[in-house]
Amino acid sequence: MLETPYLLFLGDAPDSLAAKVAQGIKDWRPELAVGQLRLDGCNANLKIPDLTIEEAKARGARTLVIGVANRGGVISESWKAVLKEALEAGMDLASGLHNLLRDEPELAQLAASQGRKLHDVRLPSVKYPIANGKKRTGKRCLAVGTDCSVGKMYTALSMEKAMHERGMKATFRATGQTGILITGDGVPLDAVIADFMAGSIEYLTPDNDPDHWDLIEGQGSLFHASYSGVTLALIHGGQPDALILCDEPFRPHMRGLPDYTLPSLETLQDVALQMARIVNPDCKVIGVSLNTSAMDDEKAAAYIAEVEQRMQLPTVDPFRQGAGKLADALA
Amino acid sequence: MLETPYLLFLGDAPDSLAAKVAQGIKDWRPELAVGQLRLDGCNANLKIPDLTIEEAKARGARTLVIGVANRGGVISESWKAVLKEALEAGMDLASGLHNLLRDEPELAQLAASQGRKLHDVRLPSVKYPIANGKKRTGKRCLAVGTDCSVGKMYTALSMEKAMHERGMKATFRATGQTGILITGDGVPLDAVIADFMAGSIEYLTPDNDPDHWDLIEGQGSLFHASYSGVTLALIHGGQPDALILCDEPFRPHMRGLPDYTLPSLETLQDVALQMARIVNPDCKVIGVSLNTSAMDDEKAAAYIAEVEQRMQLPTVDPFRQGAGKLADALA
Numbered sequence: 001m002l003e004t005p006y007l008l009f010l011g012d013a014p015d016s017l018a019a020k021v022a023q024g025i026k027d028w029r030p031e032l033a034v035g036q037l038r039l040d041g042c043n044a045n046l047k048i049p050d051l052t053i054e055e056a057k058a059r060g061a062r063t064l065v066i067g068v069a070n071r072g073g074v075i076s077e078s079w080k081a082v083l084k085e086a087l088e089a090g091m092d093l094a095s096g097l098h099n100l101l102r103d104e105p106e107l108a109q110l111a112a113s114q115g116r117k118l119h120d121v122r123l124p125s126v127k128y129p130i131a132n133g134k135k136r137t138g139k140r141c142l143a144v145g146t147d148c149s150v151g152k153m154y155t156a157l158s159m160e161k162a163m164h165e166r167g168m169k170a171t172f173r174a175t176g177q178t179g180i181l182i183t184g185d186g187v188p189l190d191a192v193i194a195d196f197m198a199g200s201i202e203y204l205t206p207d208n209d210p211d212h213w214d215l216i217e218g219q220g221s222l223f224h225a226s227y228s229g230v231t232l233a234l235i236h237g238g239q240p241d242a243l244i245l246c247d248e249p250f251r252p253h254m255r256g257l258p259d260y261t262l263p264s265l266e267t268l269q270d271v272a273l274q275m276a277r278i279v280n281p282d283c284k285v286i287g288v289s290l291n292t293s294a295m296d297d298e299k300a301a302a303y304i305a306e307v308e309q310r311m312q313l314p315t316v317d318p319f320r321q322g323a324g325k326l327a328d329a330l331a
Numbered sequence: 332m333l334e335t336p337y338l339l340f341l342g343d344a345p346d347s348l349a350a351k352v353a354q355g356i357k358d359w360r361p362e363l364a365v366g367q368l369r370l371d372g373c374n375a376n377l378k379i380p381d382l383t384i385e386e387a388k389a390r391g392a393r394t395l396v397i398g399v400a401n402r403g404g405v406i407s408e409s410w411k412a413v414l415k416e417a418l419e420a421g422m423d424l425a426s427g428l429h430n431l432l433r434d435e436p437e438l439a440q441l442a443a444s445q446g447r448k449l450h451d452v453r454l455p456s457v458k459y460p461i462a463n464g465k466k467r468t469g470k471r472c473l474a475v476g477t478d479c480s481v482g483k484m485y486t487a488l489s490m491e492k493a494m495h496e497r498g499m500k501a502t503f504r505a506t507g508q509t510g511i512l513i514t515g516d517g518v519p520l521d522a523v524i525a526d527f528m529a530g531s532i533e534y535l536t537p538d539n540d541p542d543h544w545d546l547i548e549g550q551g552s553l554f555h556a557s558y559s560g561v562t563l564a565l566i567h568g569g570q571p572d573a574l575i576l577c578d579e580p581f582r583p584h585m586r587g588l589p590d591y592t593l594p595s596l597e598t599l600q601d602v603a604l605q606m607a608r609i610v611n612p613d614c615k616v617i618g619v620s621l622n623t624s625a626m627d628d629e630k631a632a633a634y635i636a637e638v639e640q641r642m643q644l645p646t647v648d649p650f651r652q653g654a655g656k657l658a659d660a661l662a
Binding site for chain 1: 349449461462463464466520521522523524525526528530553555556557558559560561562563564565568585587588590591594602605606609610631
């Protein structure tokens with residue numbers, strides 16, 4: 001669990017895309033970010049106050065979050081100077097980078113001597129149990145995809161927002177690095193040891209109020225040869241009551257697998273439901289979420305309507321329309 | 332890859348079951364075991380020569396394999412004396428225990444100073460790739476189960492034996508600790524990081540002769556809430572051409588999950604085939620393997636015949652009958 005609020009470090013991000021973790025925090029948890037810190041050459045801008053370490057500290061920042069992908073997999077000297085200053089000012093550091101903060105001796109020593117924490121959210125910080133398959137109280141909703149990176153995290157975060165607007169009890173449950181940094185907590189599922197995958201999701205989504213929904217961030221796809229095992233562990237550990245089908249239409253092939261085409265939404269529905277009902281016979285598919293970013297407004301609207309008619313399920317592009325329809329379907 | 336032949340260390344095994352790893356090596360790779368070493372109080376006996384370290388060394392033993400589960404999760408002082416003697420005699424050590432050889436400072440120091448290896452096969456020793464899903468040459472067969480521990484390893488080893496007897500090209504591919512110690516090589520799949528599970532199986536079963544069969548050791552079950560993700564990664568990394576359905580009839584519930592009943596063989600067939608065909612549309616179910624150890628001979632024979640008739644698939648209990656029928660079905 002990260003201490004909040006955050007100072008978002010954008011470093012020397014070459015473009016906005018490189019700062020997508022910081023952008024995610026600003027979009028979904030704006031109240032957690034007191035400001036941004038940018039170095040010379042930074043081409044990203046979250047349009048929140050530019051703060052020095054000292055100013056951020058004065059505004060209450062507890063953790064500096066590295067909200068940018070680093071170049072060349074190396075934490076540069078110019079970054080390190082800022083990170084050390086943050087530690088000296090009494091902030092923790094949090095990062096989802098592959099190269100770990102804890103592997104930088106200067107940072108590790110300084111954090112230890114200052115009594116500060118280095119959060120490398122790419123790795124699990126918990127010893128997860130083996131899943132026991134027991135029914136939990138409360139409700140769970142999981143986004144499943146035809147492929148990786150089709151908008152499952154965005155869908156779950158949009159649903160949380162729409163549900164809160166409706167006064168419903170809902171918690172986004174992060175299963176990936178970006179989601180963990182956005183919410184300050186979660187399971188980095190792709191880095192969990194095989195035997196403990198499903199157990200880590202049980203741990204993440206414990207007993208809750210009968211009318212509370214966990215919105216579990218999806219990962220991978222049952223149809224993706226590289227990551228399908230992760231997805232099935234998520235389904236069996238999550239015991240979903242409701243599934244959302246996610247798709248990015250007209251992708252030529254599965255992400256990273258040129259020899260594999262994407263399944264139809266109908267096939268995804270059949271297979272995901274069959275696998276989910278092993279652990280929860282009452283599981284239902286309650287809606288469809290489409291990423292239509294490659295289409296213009298008119299085409300997108302027509303396509304969404306077509307899918308809604310074909311699947312006979314509430315269908316949205318949450319980026320264009322919000323996820324109100326899906327929240328209503330859960331209610 | 333372990334150096335062979337082995338001296339099998341049975342320690343102070345309280346009964347035969349505690350020495351099942353050693354028994355597995357003796358049953359399936361008798362040519363690899365020069366003898367056994369038993370301490371006072373050992374109640375297991377493989378009926379192979381009892382040897383001292385010195386005698387084993389004289390007969391060419393290269394690795395001492397801990398073929399016994401230790402009591403209390405601790406490598407005792409009486410064990411350590413023997414293990415140190417083996418290292419000093421120039422043997423490597425191999426173990427599938429949870430408590431690792433490398434975590435014992437005396438053993439780690441002695442191995443380093445003697446230039447010997449400590450093989451903790453419970454942990455991966457390879458950095459596996461992400462699966463790429465590409466079609467490989469050669470054929471692959473995978474045993475899938477209604478549940479965990481229904482005889483998948485035994486089935487694959489029996490098939491290898493029957494295929495070799497028929498002059499067919501076949502290699503058992505171990506995916507668990509016991510299988511790795513039996514064959515000296517393999518992937519400890521349950522200890523692999525989530526993202527690399529399917530890739531580890533691609534690594535284990537590379538391109539081969541067109542008429543060569545890899546017999547991949549199954550793990551878990553698609554229907555087991557704790558481990559199903561491991562099983563799906565095995566299916567998608569293995570790209571099986573043939574599946575064997577494994578079952579232990581009349582189990583009251585899934586292993587370790589009192590709230591879950593086992594699926595029928597028909598349901599297993601449907602679901603496993605559907606998931607396998609995502610990566611290999613030509614995959615077929617070619618037989619059934621039953622563990623009828625709880626039945627007498629007559630009941631077992633009747634039950635096997637009944638299942639064969641019902642499923643219209645070659646059906647055996649490999650422990651009672653060998654796996655000749657399954658080998659013939661692959662041919």
